[in-house]
Amino acid sequence: MTDTTEPSDAWRAQLAAMPFEEVYRRLEDTVARLEQGELSLTDAERLYQEGMELAGRCQDLLTETELRITQIGDGRAAASTSPGLPAGNDDWDPPPPLEPDDPSLFDDDDPPF
Known part of the structure; x- marks a missing residue:
């Protein structure tokens, strides 16, 4: 006797093809x-x-998508490394931004406006 509560193989195949x-x-x-x-x-x-x-199936599809997104991000990170810096150099931090009243912003005593 077949268990009527168990989804059929045809239903599972249909499920696997659904977006x-x-x-x-x-x-x-x-x-x-x-x-x-x-x-x-x-x-x-x-x-x-x-x-x-x-x-x-929803969880599987989300996990697959997350993996693809991670791989895309990893590929972009590898492609966007700055010239002169070795790939994967996570020890480099950019310098802090200059303050608006920082004297090094001006070559002379006149403000730029």
């Missing part, structure tokens, strides 16, 4: 239906199981 926004929308719909509480125990269990799979 994040669709998975998230379906998760929200599933949660709303469960919160209404007008389901049979079997239907509630099936929806709960589907909701858990939807939530897991």
Whole structure:
């Protein structure tokens, strides 16, 4: 006898092909239906199981996206190292900004305006 509360392989294949926004929308719909509480125990269990799979898929998609974003950021950081500084030199700090009344801003005694 087949367990009717377990999502089918076809449903899982469909879930794997869905974009994040669709998975998230379906998760929200599933949660709303469960919160209404007008389901049979079997239907509630099936929806709960589907909701858990939807939530897991959302998490997987978010984790994959976070990894890609991190890799993009790492690639940009490596490409943007200043010439003359070795790559990955995190020990260098830029000098502090000059104060507006700092005399080194002016070559002579006249203000620039």
